[in-house]
Amino acid sequence: SGVPTIALNNGVEIPQLGFGVYQVPPEDTADVVSQAFEVGYRHIDTAEMYRNEKGVGEAIARSGIDRGEIFVTSKLNNGFHRRDDALRAFDRTLADLGTDYLDLFLVHWPLPGIDVDYVETWKAMEEIYASGRSKAVGVSNFNAHHLRRLFAETEVRPAVNQIEVHPYLAQDELRAFDAEHEIVTEAWSPIAQGRVLGDAAITAIAERIGRTPAQVVLRWHVQRGDVVFPKSSSRERMQENFALFDFELSTSDMAALTGLDRGERTGPDPDTFNYVP
Ligand code: NAD
DSSP states (O other): OOOOEEEOTTSOEEESBOEEOTTOOHHHHHHHHHHHHHHTOOEEEOOGGGTOHHHHHHHHHHHOOOGGGOEEEEEEOTTOOSHHHHHHHHHHHHHHHTOSOBSEEEEOOOOTTSSSOHHHHHHHHHHHHHTTSBSOEEEESOOHHHHHHHHHHOSSOOSEEEEEOBTTBOOHHHHHHHHHTTOEEEEESTTGGGTTTTOHHHHHHHHHHTOOHHHHHHHHHHHHTOEEOOOOSSHHHHHHHHOOSSOOOOHHHHHHHHTTOOOOOSSOOTTTOOOOO
16 A cells, blocks of 8 residues: 554554544434545544544454554543543444554543542553453654653653644644654544645646645655545545655745644643543
């Protein structure tokens, strides 16, 4: 497929490009993910919060692709941060996905101010990892201060930190912190849900090199070394977003994209977001 893999800190290889299913309606998910497999994607990013794990599982079953050829990530939902709840939520995720292991399981949000400390949650993730039923475990939306507490109070280093990253939120400080600690950064909403695609600097680069704005932005992520999984329900866009490995951005185009950073989030701020369903 031409998609490179990146080695996580425990040796597990993750395809650098995957397919995200946030906001794919549950009833459409099996068909959408089946199309993504046909296009060539072999890495799916879902979450219990997205309510579409069953659809992802149905697509995996239908595909006939060996389970070992597909990298599956899911996430622990808010509301299940207590140890026992986390272990049960993980079992439910496996059952809904129709698989006996995950490639990667993440704590979806750190949830400041709730009555469960995320250190307890991480210790449950360590138990899941030790059981062998998730080949790697990691976090999402953790800032450096959250990670430092895990380093001080727990044993297993998160393999990834999945955070919002795109040209309007370049996140260079947190990405550098992740890298210093052998944590791979995964960039969620890599095209800011489409918001960056009309940017004049991005469309100018795209026109000059004969690529689409989405390809330019996704290629920028790839060259920075982050993992991405853009979401689309259209087959054409799935193909467009998959065609990233036959061109390169120049150093100056890379710098121009990074220079668009304006600290602008499309999603919630992890230091205040504490929604529990
Ligand atoms: P995204 O940046 O991938 O943008 C997706 C939207 O952009 C699509 O709905 C479509 O409207 C548009 N689009 C896609 N391809 C396009 C193209 N080639 N040209 C024009 N428009 C295009 O946004 P996302 O879905 O929020 O993020 C990707 C994935 O990241 C999610 O599906 C999910 O797996 C993950 N995610 C994780 C968290 C988290 O808290 N961990 C939060 C948000 C998203």
